[in-house]
Amino acid sequence: MKTVCGIDLGTQSCKIIIYDYENKKIVDTAQVPVEMIADNNGAREQKAEWYNEALKTCFNKLDKSYRMTIEALGVSGHQHSLVPLDEKGRALYNVKLWCDTSTQAECEQLTAAAGGEAKLIKTAGLPMRPGYTAPKVQWLKNHKPRAFEKLAHILLSHDYINYLLTGEYSAEFGDASGTALFDVRKRTWSKKVCDLIGPEVFKTLPALVEPGEAAGIVSAEAAALYGIPEGAIVAAGGGDNMMSAIGTGSVEDGFLSMSLGTSGTLFGFSKTPVIDATGNLAAFCSSTGGWLPLLCTMNCTVATEEFRGLFGLDLKALSEEAAKAPIGAEGIAILPFFNGERTPNLPHGRASVSGITAANFKKENILRAAHEAAIFGMRIGLEGFMALGYKAKEIRLTGGGSKSRLWQSIAANVMNLPVKVPAGAEAAALGGAIQALWVLERSGFNGKPGNPKLAINSVTNEHVAMEGGAIIKPDAKSVKAYNEAYGNYLKYLQALGPLYK
Secondary structure, eight states: OOEEEEEEEOSSEEEEEEEETTTTEEEEEEEEEOOOEEOTTSOEEEOHHHHHHHHHHHHHHSOHHHHTTEEEEEEEEOTTOBEEEOTTSOBSSOEEOTTOOTTHHHHHHHHHHHTSHHHHHHHHSOOOOTTSHHHHHHHHHHHOHHHHHTOOEEEOHHHHHHHHHHSOOEEEHHHHTTSSSEETTTTEEOHHHHHHHOTTSGGGSOEEEOTTSEEEEOOHHHHHHHTOOTTOEEEOOEEHHHHHHHHTTOOSTTEEEEEESSSEEEEEOBSSOOOOTTSSSEEEEOSSSSEEEEEEESOSTHHHHHHHHHHTOOHHHHHHHHHHSOTTGGGOEEEOOBTBBTTTTBTTOOOEEEOOOTTTOOHHHHHHHHHHHHHHHHHHHHHHHHHTTOOOOEEEEESTTTTOHHHHHHHHHHHTSOEEEESOSOHHHHHHHHHHHHHHHHHOOTTOOOOTTOOHHHHHHHHOOEEEEEEEOOOHHHHHHHHHHHHHHHHHHHHHGGGGO
């Protein structure tokens, strides 16, 4: 058996898959939870040592006979984090996460230092947002000056996993482009942005690894610690959205991926930079070459989960109840900002239920509105794509909500695009495994010559399958009804949004 391994460090758990690339099937999986430190000031943090423990526990859960067949590994990780390390690779402070909104003051500080948001976007392609890494570095300087003085290496979460595996400090273009320390157009670190924080910051950034290249090989220490083969190739890896793009086959122009998880994302491959002057679409790079413009909302399935818990429903009952309500939930609209919000930029956002009357105040309407709100947030992103000239052909749905028939129908009709659902449940982990296979085949292995010109779409076309081959198509009547419901949602967003700036 010949296998590659995909590692996905998510916000709430670490998942590992072992993929038999000859027979095109996942042969073993493991998953362990990862805790989060939360504070009322918006802080969301983890400890770097938890990642090491999660890796050890996950690998130990996998069958040893499968582990020892691994020839290459690819790592996916939640984006925008800050793992601050000293010169010996020791964490200087907790890992601040993508969903940390405690850095709004630092965003304002850096934006002012740059001469305004428009200049930031012109300089590097991104504005400052609380989720990005740059304001987290400024926060460290402002609030933990002793730690900042010892700062020798800035890594993202997936970079840190690569470091644990290889002992090498590295980064790659996709995940790096989400730091706001990066020049998206030129695909390189931005010294101008780094200097806004301090001239020492640029020197702490790791070397960039080209798409399709290796970040290193599994070290002897890592092999002993995790029980995996020494010398196995470790691909460059990437952010979870970049790896999900690979895992869903969205590596060509026109294909959008929509991820329905705690956060919601909508992203698509582009051969040229897509820079949004409004800042709603993040002008990221892809991890396969090219760019990956992306919308991120911080509250996707959050509202449905909150109301599911409130009403004491399991997932099946949740969908059944919501499906009883008509499109538009009889006028009820939910702003699902339980965690603040990134797009639209409402860091102090709060959730609300609006449009309630004595006639429509029903459980099924509230649950329906919670489902619809998540996709309405995505539609804001689709309109941004269209305004910038992106021609979408179809959506590939992934994440925890992707298997729900109700979610699929809402997505197809709100977005007015055909929807396909990849067969695999773990797009990011599978993307890591496929990227690892891509690097393996490019570099050569088992006595076979390498093919350095091998394109990533050749690999995804062979290894990404769709669920039953089904396509969920929009229908005109439902599209019209959702257009009206979306207008109702926007009415409440425009009215309440200024309260949460």
